[in-house]
Structure formats: C-alpha cells, structure tokens
Amino acid sequence: MQDTLAHLKRGEKGIITDVSSIHIPLKLLEMGCLPGNSVQLVQLAPFQDPMYLNINGTHLAIRKETASHVLIEKIADE
Amino acid sequence: MSKQINVALIGNPNTGKTSVFNALTGLNQKVGNYPGITVEKKEGICKLPRGVKAHIIDLPGTYSLNASSLDENVVIELLLNKNDKDFPDIAVVVSDVENLKRNLLLFTQIKDLEIPTLLVINMSDRMLYKGISLDIAYLEEHLQTKIALISTRKNEGIDHLKNLISNFKDMSVVPCLSASEIDQDYFDSLRKAFPNQLLYKLWLVITQDVNFGKTDRNQIEAVANFKTKSKGDLKRLQQKETIKRYQFINNVLKKGQTIDVSQAKDLRSKLDRILTHKVWGYAIFFVVLLTIFQAIYDWSSVPMDFIDTVFASLSEWAKNMLPGGAFTNLLAEGIIPGLGGIVIFIPQIAFLFLFIAVLEESGYMSRVVFLMDRVMRRFGLSGKSVVPLISGTACAIPAIMATRNIESWKERLITILVTPFTTCSARLPVYLIIISLVIPEGRFLGLGYQALTLMLLYLIGFGTAVVSAYILNKILKIKSKTFFVVEMPNYKLPMFKNVALTVIEKTKSFIFGAGKIILAISIVLWFLASYGPGDKFDNAEAIVKSEYRTQHLSKEELQQKIASHKLEHSFIGITGRAIEPAIRPLGYDWKIGIALISSFAAREVFVGTLATIYSVGSDEEETIKNRMAGEVNHILGGPLFTFASGISLLLFYAFAMQCMSTLAIVKRETNSWKWPVLQLVIMTVFAYIVALIAFQFLK
Numbered sequence: 078m079q080d081t082l083a084h085l086k087r088g089e090k091g092i093i094t095d096v097s098s099i100h101i102p103l104k105l106l107e108m109g110c111l112p113g114n115s116v117q118l119v120q121l122a123p124f125q126d127p128m129y130l131n132i133n134g135t136h137l138a139i140r141k142e143t144a145s146h147v148l149i150e151k152i153a154d155e
Numbered sequence: 156m157s158k159q160i161n162v163a164l165i166g167n168p169n170t171g172k173t174s175v176f177n178a179l180t181g182l183n184q185k186v187g188n189y190p191g192i193t194v195e196k197k198e199g200i201c202k203l204p205r206g207v208k209a210h211i212i213d214l215p216g217t218y219s220l221n222a223s224s225l226d227e228n229v230v231i232e233l234l235l236n237k238n239d240k241d242f243p244d245i246a247v248v249v250s251d252v253e254n255l256k257r258n259l260l261l262f263t264q265i266k267d268l269e270i271p272t273l274l275v276i277n278m279s280d281r282m283l284y285k286g287i288s289l290d291i292a293y294l295e296e297h298l299q300t301k302i303a304l305i306s307t308r309k310n311e312g313i314d315h316l317k318n319l320i321s322n323f324k325d326m327s328v329v330p331c332l333s334a335s336e337i338d339q340d341y342f343d344s345l346r347k348a349f350p351n352q353l354l355y356k357l358w359l360v361i362t363q364d365v366n367f368g369k370t371d372r373n374q375i376e377a378v379a380n381f382k383t384k385s386k387g388d389l390k391r392l393q394q395k396e397t398i399k400r401y402q403f404i405n406n407v408l409k410k411g412q413t414i415d416v417s418q419a420k421d422l423r424s425k426l427d428r429i430l431t432h433k434v435w436g437y438a439i440f441f442v443v444l445l446t447i448f449q450a451i452y453d454w455s456s457v458p459m460d461f462i463d464t465v466f467a468s469l470s471e472w473a474k475n476m477l478p479g480g481a482f483t484n485l486l487a488e489g490i491i492p493g494l495g496g497i498v499i500f501i502p503q504i505a506f507l508f509l510f511i512a513v514l515e516e517s518g519y520m521s522r523v524v525f526l527m528d529r530v531m532r533r534f535g536l537s538g539k540s541v542v543p544l545i546s547g548t549a550c551a552i553p554a555i556m557a558t559r560n561i562e563s564w565k566e567r568l569i570t571i572l573v574t575p576f577t578t579c580s581a582r583l584p585v586y587l588i589i590i591s592l593v594i595p596e597g598r599f600l601g602l603g604y605q606a607l608t609l610m611l612l613y614l615i616g617f618g619t620a621v622v623s624a625y626i627l628n629k630i631l632k633i634k635s636k637t638f639f640v641v642e643m644p645n646y647k648l649p650m651f652k653n654v655a656l657t658v659i660e661k662t663k664s665f666i667f668g669a670g671k672i673i674l675a676i677s678i679v680l681w682f683l684a685s686y687g688p689g690d691k692f693d694n695a696e697a698i699v700k701s702e703y704r705t706q707h708l709s710k711e712e713l714q715q716k717i718a719s720h721k722l723e724h725s726f727i728g729i730t731g732r733a734i735e736p737a738i739r740p741l742g743y744d745w746k747i748g749i750a751l752i753s754s755f756a757a758r759e760v761f762v763g764t765l766a767t768i769y770s771v772g773s774d775e776e777e778t779i780k781n782r783m784a785g786e787v788n789h790i791l792g793g794p795l796f797t798f799a800s801g802i803s804l805l806l807f808y809a810f811a812m813q814c815m816s817t818l819a820i821v822k823r824e825t826n827s828w829k830w831p832v833l834q835l836v837i838m839t840v841f842a843y844i845v846a847l848i849a850f851q852f853l854k
C-alpha cells in the first residue's frame with residue numbers, strides 16, 4: 078500500500094508524490110504541499126491529531142483526515 | 156482629483172504586513188468596516204517625498220487570490236473592481252524573508268492582474284540569523300518589479316519603500332508568469348469571447364467558490380460561444396496553476412536566493428518541543444490563562460479604585476460648586492456617574508487586549524489552535540474556535556467576526572452560537588461589583604477568594620459554551636466539508652509599537668462604541684428617575700411629612716425618605732415595580748429590575764444604572780459599592796445583596812443574552828434572523844431558570 082502523510086511518525090521525513098485527490102483543499106497546495114517537495118512530521122498533538130508538518134520550510138498543521146489523501150514516499154533519515 | 160495615490164498593502168498572514176502599515180502611517184490610521192460586511196477595514200495616510208500623499212489600505216491577510224473566506228474575498232473584490240474608489244494605483248505585496256517562496260505565489264497572481272506591483276521583503280534583520288542572502292537585482296529583473304528590503308523591527312528601509320511608492324508610475328505592469336499557460340485552448344476561447352477583458356480577471360471570476368461576483372459569472376456563462384468546464388476540471392486547473400507558479404518561483408529563487416543552512420539557528424524547534432508538548436503545552440496554556448485573569452482582577456483594581464473615587468468626588472464637586480437646578484442635577488447625577496461607568500472599564504479592557512495582542516504577535520496563538528483542535532472537535536468545534544472563544548473574553552463582537560477563518564460552515568456556526576457564553580468584558584464590571592459585595596476577602600494559596608470566584612465564572616462561561624456546542628453538534632443536521640490548514644508561524648518577540656497600537660485602537664473603539672450607548676442610557680435613566688406622573692410624585696414632600704409626623708426624624712432622615720418615595724413613584728420606579736413579581740423569586744428588587752431592563756441593550760449599563768439610581772436623591776459622597784452594600788431588601792428584610800441573591804445575579808449575567816450589538820452581528824454573519832432569535836430566547840430562559848434555582852437553593 079502507498080504511504081501517505083498520515084503514516085509519518087514523529088521526526089520522519091518523506092517526499093510528496095501525489096496531491097491530485099479531490100479531498101485536498103487548494104489552500105494546502107498553495108502553502109507548498111506539492112509533488113517533489115520534502116516533508117517532515119515535527120509534532121503530533123495528543124490523540125495523534127492534528128499533525129504539525131514542515132513542508133519545504135513552511136510549517137503548518139493539518140488534520141489526519143486530510144493528511145491521509147497526500148501520497149508520499151518515506152525517506153530514511155541520514 | 157487630489158494628488159493622493161491609492162496604495163493597497165497585500166500579503167500572507169504573519170509577514171508583518173501590519174507592522175509595515177504601522178511604520179508607514181503611525182497614528183494617522185483609522186479602522187472601519189467594509190460597507191455591508193463586518194470585515195475590518197484599516198486605512199491610513201502616509202506622507203511621501205515631494206509632497207505626495209498616499210492613502211494606504213491594509214487588506215486582510217491572504218495566501219492567494221483564491222478566496223476561501225470572507226476576509227480574503229475583500230482582497231479579490233477590490234483588485235478586480237477598477238471602479239472602486241480604493242482601487243490601488245500600486246499594490247505593495249509584503250513578504251517575509253524566511254518564507255519568500257510561499258509569499259511569492261500571491262505576488263505572481265497579482266502581477267497577472269497587470270497592476271503595478273511592488274515587492275516588500277520584510278524582516279531583513281533575520282537574514283543573517285537564518286543564513287539567507289538575496290540577489291536583489293536578479294530578483295527585480297526576473298519578477299519584473301522593484302524590491303524594498305526592509306526591517307520594520309529595526310526601522311530600516313522605510314524611506315526607500317516610500318520613495319519606491321511615490322515612483323509608482325515607472326513600475327512595470329508586465330506579468331512575470333501568465334496563467335494562460337496552463338490550458339492554452341481554454342484561455343484562447345476565453346479571450347475570443349471577451350476580447351476587452353483581462354484574462355486573469357476572467358479566470359478568477361470563474362473559479363471563485365465564495366458567494367461573490369455571481370452576476371459576473373452568470374454573464375460569462377451566458378455567452379453562447381464559450382465552452383464551460385465542470386467544477387472538477389476547474390479545480391484540476393487551479394491545482395495546475397499553483398504547481399506552475401511554484402515551478403516559476405523555484406527557478407527564480409534558485410539563482411536569486413541562497414540559504415546557508417549551517418548558519419541557521421533553530422529556536423523554533425526548541426520552543427515547540429515545550430509549548431506543543433502533550434503535558435507541558437497544556438500546563439503552560441493554563442498558566443497563561445491564569446495570569447490573564449489575575450491581571451484583569453488584581454492588577455487592574457488599583458487604577459479602577461482610583462477612577463471610582465475621582466468620579467465620585469467630581470460629582471460631589473459639581474453639585475456644590477454649580478448653581479442648583481435641573482442642569483446641575485443632570486450633570487452630577489446623570490452624566491458624570493454615566494461617564495464614570497465607562498472610564499472605569501479602561502484598565503481591564505486594555506489589559507485583556509494587551510494579552511491577546513501579545514499572544515497573537517508572538518505566534519503562540521497558532522500553537523494553542525494546534526493543541527486544542529482534537530479536543531474541540533469532540534464538541535463540534537475547531538481548533539480555530541479557541542481564538543474566538545478567548546477573544547470572546549474581551550467582546551463577543553470581534554470574536555464572532557474572528558470565526559471567519561473557520562473553513563467548515565457547521566463548525567463556524569456552532570462557534571458563533573456559543574461564543575456569547577464566554578465572559579466578555581462587559582460582564583466584568585457587573586461581576587466585580589457583586590463579587591466584592593458578597594464574596595469575603597481572604598486568600599487561598601496566594602490567590603484571593605474573589606479572584607478565584609472570577610476565575611470560576613470564566614470557567615462556567617467557557618464550560619457552558621463547550622457543552623452547548625456538544626449539544627448543537629448532535630442536533631444540527633448540516634453537512635459541510637471540513638478542512639483545517641493552519642500555518643505555524645515563527646516565534647517572534649512582539650513589537651511594542653504593534654501591541655500598543657492594537658491596545659489603543661481596541662480600547663478606543665470600545666469606549667466610543669459602547670460608551671455612547673452607556674452615556675445615552677444613563678441620561679435617559681436619570682430623566683426617568685427624576686420625574687414621575689401624578690400626585691404621588693409631585694407632592695412627595697407633603698405626603699412623607701404627614702406620614703412621619705408623629706415620629707421625630709432628623710432632617711437628613713426625612714430627606715432620605717422623601718427621595719426614596721420620589722424614586723419609587725418616578726417613571727422608572729413604576730416600571731421596576733411592574734416587573735418585580737417576575738424577578739422576586741430570583742432575589743432581586745425593583746431597582747435591580749431596572750438595571751436588568753436597561754442592560755438588555757448592553758450589559759455594562761448595569762453598574763452605570765445602579766450608580767444613577769442610587770445617587771439620585773442623595774447628597775452624600777459615597778461610592779456605588781458602599782451604597783449597594785447598604786441596600787435593604789424591602790420584602791425579606793436584611794441586606795439586599797446577600798450571598799444567595801449575589802450568586803443568583805452573577806449566574807443570570809453569566810448566561811443571559813443581553814447585548815443587542817452581538818445579536819446584530821450574529822444576524823449579519825449568519826445571514827438570518829433565525830439564529831440570533833434562538834440565541835436570545837434560549838440563553839435568557841436558561842439564565843432565568845439557573846438564577847431561580849440558585850437563589851431558592853442558597854437563601
């Protein structure tokens with residue numbers, strides 16, 4: 078199964094691969110959530126939701142539901 | 156026309172756009188509303204070189220020209236309407252040096268509208284700290300613009316910016332990237348159908364979701380030789396546009412910007428580790444709230460006591476020094492106590508807005524949104540509801556306006572409906588005076604009993620808001636898509652100038668907005684209390700004298716009896732008497748009844764009303780509080796303000812919907828009378844029942 082943003086654990090990084098789902102708000106793309114950009118999970122709120130992400134230098138929080146529509150490829154931390 | 160030029164400040168939230176506005180205009184600014192909607196309109200005047208004046212509008216922060224809220228809509232509406240009197244001669248896009256890439260998205264869109272556009276890169280003081288360097292000449296060439304690199308914090312580059320603005324006629328209006336590249340065929344057909352229109356403007360009109368420009372869109376769709384696209388297709392094109400713009404920006408920044416990561420110091424992650432921590436995050440938030448309440452109650456009591464005393468002696472002075480007559484009475488018993496009832500608010504309101512401004516400016520508020528979202532969602536609210544609920548402690552009106560950035564209509568509606576339960580500053584004076592009458596002094600763990608009671612009232616307000624949200628969430632059958640995207644800005648030390656201006660502005664608008672109502676009601680009340688119909692009022696002196704003929708009363712006692720007889724038979728006394736049966740079970744007498752009636756216009760009138768009522772007919776200098784403490788319950792005997800009636804009154808004010816302005820805002824924001832009417836009825840009935848139970852149980 079393809080990994081999504083929702084699968085990231087704290088501190089893990091990934092590369093965004095696909096954002097074409099209709100459930101992703103345009104605003105998220107405008108904030109820089111685009112294919113090819115790197116993403117890191119900075120912090121999780123209690124109950125694992127919402128997620129505090131660093132997408133290519135932009136820091137933002139989104140809900141897990143939205144995150145589960147953004148496809149990514151995990152990358153190992155150096 | 157004058158030589159004044161129109162300048163629009165546009166930019167993402169958290170870029171220091173307001174700091175730029177403050178740096179340009181200083182105190183030459185005013186805040187109003189856009190006609191018909193309640194979005195704040197900030198405008199100001201700035202003197203430019205060579206005697207030119209600029210009229211500057213600070214537009215609401217937005218990430219792009221695709222509006223998802225009313226606030227953002229204002230930006231588009233202005234930029235698309237060439238006939239608007241505020242249509243900018245020059246658009247100034249404010250960006251911050253650390254988020255240049257994201258900020259440029261909006262910039263390229265505005266350029267596409269062929270408006271002269273200037274780029275301000277703010278926070279240049281952070282460049283060294285973050286290891287960023289910029290090739291300004293390269294950026295200017297490829298973005299087809301002029302750039303002002305400034306630091307509002309250090310006050311650098313402002314003159315250069317003013318100079319660039321005054322030379323707006325030399326600015327290029329060539330877009331740096333045209334949206335038509337995303338679908339040539341589609342845009343060609345658009346061009347053919349509307350040869351006289353700007354392409355990007357057409358595109359924006361077609362794609363906006365918000366209830367804006369409906370007629371414009373219908374006009375476009377009515378033209379026969381133009382093939383329309385489905386919603387899904389349009390959304391895909393919007394995604395494509397965004398990707399295209401970012402590709403362009405990335406290419407430009409590849410050469411125009413270098414970031415040496417090894418130079419960057421990372422304060423953010425250290426602070427975030429604590430402030431968004433599962434345990435510490437909440438603990439710190441609680442401490443912050445506690446500090447705010449301590450400040451409002453304890454720290455502001457010193458200036459408030461001072462104000463109270465000053466107005467009491469002022470009133471006394473007016474009475475003794477001015478010639479007697481109706482005008483002096485109006486001044487000493489109506490206007491001065493009425494004014495005092497307004498001025499006494501200032502310390503608390505200033506404190507509250509000070510804290511809110513600092514929390515917003517520092518970036519901490521977003522962390523609270525992040526921490527609270529999951530908890531709030533359980534009650535049908537959003538993490539973003541926290542900001543309105545906290546602002547609601549100042550005033551429900553800006554709080555309800557602050558719900559605009561909640562994207563889901565259901566979450567937003569619930570937030571609007573429950574916000575009036577939070578303890579607004581207008582309830583504060585009522586709480587303060589009653590608490591000081593019925594709650595004993597003394598300390599528990601260093602916190603006063605009285606401060607703790609106040610804290611408890613805030614918690615009750617907040618708790619009721621949350622519980623009613625939970626119920627509403629179960630009852631309301633509204634389906635709406637929810638999404639939640641919150642930027643987590645960098646931590647910043649709040650700028651003194653910004654905080655000070657916010658505090659001054661908000662306090663001023665409260666004093667003049669609410670103050671007018673309070674003063675007017677005070678004067679009307681004085682009149683109603685000083686005059687009455689019929690014999691019983693006119694012949695008060697004779698009636699009282701004959702009634703107490705057999706007793707040997709001193710002159711003062713007799714005067715007192717006459718005054719209270721007059722008050723009882725004045726217009727206001729008669730009204731109060733009429734409603735007394737309804738409020739007697741709550742432990743109130745007709746005087747409190749009058750205060751209740753008048754505070755349906757605005758709660759803060761309560762104290763002013765009592766001040767007016769109690770100072771009528773008395774020559775002695777006494778502060779309102781002492782006078783209230785001496786009131787006797789004429790039915791049950793004993794003091795009127797007991798623990799039971801005090802608590803009952805506190806609870807009534809905690810729950811009742813007593814604010815016409817809030818109802819008006821709710822009507823405007825929900826676009827229907829249904830919600831404000833429901834709010835008024837349910838909240839007030841609930842308040843009556845709770846106060847009734849409390850009094851009957853405690854008496």
